[in-house]
Amino acid sequence: MESKLELPVLRRSSKGHGQGWLLRLPGILYLTLMIVVPLLVIIQDGLREGIAELIHQITLPIARHAILLTLWTSALMTIINAVMGLMTAFVLVRFEFPGKRVLNAIVDLPLAIPTLVTGVMLVMLYGPQETLGNFLANQIGFEVIFAPPGIVISLLFISFPFVVRNIQPVLQELDRTQELAASTLGAGSWKTFWKIVFPALILPLTSGSLMSFSRAIGEFGAVVIVAGNIPLKTQTAAVYTLGAVESENRLGASAVSLLLTSIAFLILITANAIQKYRGRKNAAD
Amino acid sequence: MPFKNIGGEKMQQIKKGWGRWVLIFLVLGYMGFLILAPITALVKGAFENGLMPVLRVITSPVFLQSLALSLKIAIIVVILQIFFGTSIAWVIVRQEFVGKPLLNGLIDIPFSISPVVVGYMLLMMFGRNGYLFPIMEKLGIKVAFAVPGMFLATLFVSLPFMIREMIPVIKNLDRKQEFAAQTLGASQWKVFWRVIFPQIKHGMIYGLTLTLARALGEFGAVLVIGGGVQGRTETTTLYIFRCLDERRYIEAYTASIFLGSFSVLIVFLADWFKRRQIRQHRNDNGFVG
Numbered sequence: 001m002e003s004k005l006e007l008p009v010l011r012r013s014s015k016g017h018g019q020g021w022l023l024r025l026p027g028i029l030y031l032t033l034m035i036v037v038p039l040l041v042i043i044q045d046g047l048r049e050g051i052a053e054l055i056h057q058i059t060l061p062i063a064r065h066a067i068l069l070t071l072w073t074s075a076l077m078t079i080i081n082a083v084m085g086l087m088t089a090f091v092l093v094r095f096e097f098p099g100k101r102v103l104n105a106i107v108d109l110p111l112a113i114p115t116l117v118t119g120v121m122l123v124m125l126y127g128p129q130e131t132l133g134n135f136l137a138n139q140i141g142f143e144v145i146f147a148p149p150g151i152v153i154s155l156l157f158i159s160f161p162f163v164v165r166n167i168q169p170v171l172q173e174l175d176r177t178q179e180l181a182a183s184t185l186g187a188g189s190w191k192t193f194w195k196i197v198f199p200a201l202i203l204p205l206t207s208g209s210l211m212s213f214s215r216a217i218g219e220f221g222a223v224v225i226v227a228g229n230i231p232l233k234t235q236t237a238a239v240y241t242l243g244a245v246e247s248e249n250r251l252g253a254s255a256v257s258l259l260l261t262s263i264a265f266l267i268l269i270t271a272n273a274i275q276k277y278r279g280r281k282n283a284a285d
Numbered sequence: 286m287p288f289k290n291i292g293g294e295k296m297q298q299i300k301k302g303w304g305r306w307v308l309i310f311l312v313l314g315y316m317g318f319l320i321l322a323p324i325t326a327l328v329k330g331a332f333e334n335g336l337m338p339v340l341r342v343i344t345s346p347v348f349l350q351s352l353a354l355s356l357k358i359a360i361i362v363v364i365l366q367i368f369f370g371t372s373i374a375w376v377i378v379r380q381e382f383v384g385k386p387l388l389n390g391l392i393d394i395p396f397s398i399s400p401v402v403v404g405y406m407l408l409m410m411f412g413r414n415g416y417l418f419p420i421m422e423k424l425g426i427k428v429a430f431a432v433p434g435m436f437l438a439t440l441f442v443s444l445p446f447m448i449r450e451m452i453p454v455i456k457n458l459d460r461k462q463e464f465a466a467q468t469l470g471a472s473q474w475k476v477f478w479r480v481i482f483p484q485i486k487h488g489m490i491y492g493l494t495l496t497l498a499r500a501l502g503e504f505g506a507v508l509v510i511g512g513g514v515q516g517r518t519e520t521t522t523l524y525i526f527r528c529l530d531e532r533r534y535i536e537a538y539t540a541s542i543f544l545g546s547f548s549v550l551i552v553f554l555a556d557w558f559k560r561r562q563i564r565q566h567r568n569d570n571g572f573v574g
Binding site for chain 2: 020023024026027028030031034035036037038039041042045084087088090091092095097103105106107108109110111112113114115116117118120121122124125130132153156157160189190211214215217218219220221224225237238239241242245250253254257260261264265267268269272
């Protein structure tokens with residue numbers, strides 16, 4: 001009887017050996033051809049003239065400005081996104097109010113809207129001919145379009161879901177007995193949040209923020225429309241790369257591409273490591 | 286019995302302070318300013334001169350031609366991703382092999398590489414001075430500045446969506462049913478179609494809509510590899526970009542609103558179907574239990 005019960009399991013594992021390869025091979029081949037080969041090409045081309053040439057290319061004034069602009073606007077976006085994303089996730093999980101379900105659905109909108117369309121929308125809202133854009137530029141002196149604030153706003157738009165959706169499930173599954181204990185012992189809700197809820201959210205907050213940063217440094221569609229393509233002013237690294245490709249500046253294009261890809265890669269690895277650590281910690285708990 | 290409710294009441298009291306409403310209004314205000322205001326501006330701008338100009342744009346041959354190309358590329362991409370996405374997700378969940386973490390890590394790479402860099406990588410492989418250019422020339426296939434290159438670029442950027450959507454779906458499969466079917470002598474093919482497919486169907490639909498939306502909206506990579514030649518390599522996003530460049534704003538806004546609402550609509554419909562499926566599933570289980 002016993003052996004009969006275990007039969008299906010045995011059959012599965014033995015089948016896994018024979019037919020596993022049949023399924024695995026095309027998949028591995030597909031990923032290798034699609035991802036590994038292009039990556040190797042970019043690494044090879046970026047380093048073709050040696051490290052010194054690579055450094056020279058990325059420190060040329062226009063390239064350096066584009067890279068620094070990309071990094072600081074992405075960093076600023078990441079900070080704002082972390083704060084607002086945390087707040088949004090908290091409100092969506094812990095509070096009940098009319099329209100909550102609609103609000104929850106709106107969080108995903110930026111994932112569905114093409115980034116080029118995002119750029120068009122922002123120009124229509126903040127452009128110099130529009131009411132709001134005109135008011136901000138002339139009354140307050142705050143230029144959004146063709147200026148760094150426009151870059152930050154478009155990056156905020158496209159990366160809004162990352163932090164919220166990373167924190168939401170963790171917050172939902174958080175054991176509330178500790179919070180309850182703290183509040184019965186007289187801790188205020190502010191103190192309860194910082195001492196008990198926030199520490200549990202640090203890991204998902206960090207990995208979500210890192211993901212939005214790595215997404216932001218490569219962003220092109222929204223930024224090229226909103227910021228334009230003004231060298232030494234609003235040209236980001238991705239837009240610089242496009243210019244270099246179009247003017248057949250292969251060294252410049254390869255160098256900046258390799259830099260952008262390496263930064264994104266490092267951040268992605270860190271974010272994945274954090275998520276894995278979180279998984280292991282949860283399993284241990 | 287009274288203990289049961291103490292926790293809930295206490296939490297309710299805490300949440301009833303004014304701080305709660307400040308937080309809610311901050312979030313509402315932020316999302317309104319960041320997401321809803323730009324969408325409203327686009328809708329308002331596109332319909333500024335009434336419905337007629339909008340209709341004229343979406344029935345114009347140039348727009349329709351670009352839409353046809355976008356759809357053609359996107360649909361082939363979606364079909365390939367359904368097949369490869371599902372099988373790769375299956376391999377990652379069900380099989381153990383050397384290098385699996387590496388494979389798992391590879392999948393997310395397209396998420397974080399700039400679309401411009403994606404186009405450039407393809408250009409370096411298939412362009413005039415590209416590594417694979419001689420082979421492709423012998424075969425008579427033009428990849429750079431042609432549709433095949435744009436297709437490869439779209440394939441690259443949309444690669445993770447299907448796999449990432451299918452991994453949790455396959456993980457949550459009820460394996461008892463599979464075993465039961467196998468013990469009753471069903472072939473693997475039959476087990477897949479009769480037992481597994483009905484369970485993963487909705488996840489697949491959701492994954493394919495995400496892929497479709499991403500493919501239709503791709504811009505940077507197809508711009509670099511395709512060049513955006515009107516009538517030949519111009520997708521809808523490239524059409525919008527050209528219209529903006531030529532200051533033909535009505536065309537740009539109309540095409541933007543069309544593309545944006547189409548993408549949002551399909552993703553939300555798929556999401557709705559998925560939720561309904563989950564709810565039904567719960568109800569079914571509830572009845573059985």
